[in-house]
Amino acid sequence: MPINSLFGFCSNMDNKKLVSTVAANLGRSTKDVSKLLEAFAGVLRTRCGEMDSVIVPSFGTFEPKKRNERVMNHPSTGRRMLVPPKIVVGFKISGVLKAKLK
Amino acid sequence: MNAKITFVELVDLIAESTSTTKRVCELFLRELFSTVSQALIDGEDVKIKGVGTFKVIHAKPRKSVSVSTGNAIEISGHNKLSFTPDKSLSDAVNLPFAQFETVFLDDAMTDERLEAIDKEYPSLFDQDLPAVQKAKPTGDESLKEPEENQPEVEETPAEDVKKVEEEIPVPEEQPVAEAVPVEEEDSSEPEKTVEPAHAAPVSRPMLIGIPIDGPSQPVPEPEPVEEPDPDEYFYRPAPRNAYTPTAEQLESMPNKHGKRMWVLVAIGVLVGCLLMWLLMRSCGKAEHSSGNVIAADSDTVALADEEPIVTETITDQNVLSTMAAKHYGSQWFWVYIYEENKDKISNPDNVPLGTVLVIPPAEKYGIDANDPASLKKAQNLSWKILKGKN
DSSP: OOGGGGGGGGOOBOHHHHHHHHHHHHTOOHHHHHHHHHHHHHHHHHHHHTTOEEEETTTEEEEEEEEOOEEEEOTTTOOEEEEOOEEEEEEEEOHHHHHHHO | OOOEEOHHHHHHHHHHHHTOOHHHHHHHHHHHHHHHHHHHHTTOOEEETTTEEEEEEEEOOEEEEOTTTOOEEEEOOEEEEEEEEOHHHHHHHTGGGTTOOOEEOOTTOOHHHHHHHHHHSOOOTTOSOHHHHHHHHHHHHHHHHHHHHHHHHHHHHHHHHHHHHHHTHHHHHSTTTOOHHHHHHHHHHHHHHHGGGGOOSOBOOOTTOOOOOSTTOOOTTTHHHHTHHHHHHHHOSTTHHHHHHHHHHHHHHHHHSTTOOOHHHHHHHHHHHHHHHHHHHHHHHHHHHHHHHHHHOSSSOOEETTEEOEEEEOOSSOOHHHHHHHHHSSGGGHHHHHHHTTTTOSOTTOOBTTOEEEEOOGGGGTOOTTOHHHHHHHHHHHHHHHHHHO
């Protein structure tokens, strides 16, 4: 049993713990589960890279968003700079999970 | 493109990429997200490799004003979920814009001028076409830059001409010694006659506009060392067209940013220049071999010398920088693809769709994405090429 699970509430779930928990619940090996998880991450990368949003029911939506270029001042030097446009991945929480978290 | 991937499709995609059954994938996804949800409800942060980190953040109760009645109300405290994408995910998604960097603006670039540019070149950012969307900032940057520098650019040509004239006597003594370029000229001529076939009428703006960062221009130092280089560029037959502007540029740069001394960068450039000169020599040979390939068969993987040559075709999604990122690990190395295919590319910002390009082997130009010096060299080179084009 991992030490951090003894501390209950203050522990965070890292990737290792997530994989082992899911593997235990599914009755599959951690190797299989991490392979599936990597595949999920791969699908997310390619689909979001094509500006598609990925919906996971009762969890939320991963959606890429375009951010326009903008002019801003450097926080410390005060010099003006042009920040380039970019695409960021946003996550929109589903109503179900939001209600549970409240 | 702006499609919504439903759970069923997601299951299909994962089943396909892992070659397992849909049933397994569906169970896995359900279990994964119920585990994550449960952990979040328990107040834990969840980090998923390749996806990102989910954190529950408590928002304190705060006072506000009701929009409809105008009465003071209190918004009760609640938990919010924050998501920070994993570096690999955000990089993959931002790939089309990855080559842009934050640019410091000169004092000369006032708000009014920026507004004028915005009006003149209305934003195409929200359009759905990826090629247009990518090209817009490219065009924007390159349009801004020349305007910014115009007064300075006007000063330089006269000096350039003088310098060129001064240099003429020197190379005239050299041709006898340099027997190689003469051979290159012979080989490059048939190649030029084949070229027009590649100039498709449809052209799209291409994705390589690298923002020109005023302060980091690595220019002032290298001048003395680069002096001998222009001779090479001017009088070497094969690459002369593309390199004449570069050489002029090198000479005109110190006038623009003489005050900025970036010692480290300059050292990098000195080394870079030396390597570039060597590279130019091998480039001539490269054109020789690529010329043969074109004459033989331009669409397929062909053999030239002893190595198989990899080719790529320009499309909406596949442009110089994406090819470089794919083959070499960094989009900065587009310059070498450009070097290799200079005879087919008149403007790296605007390569006709359907152009078939030869991807040179990484060793040929010393390409190494993990080596900062190699990366820096490519950046400097791309900066010079773009500056020469503008």
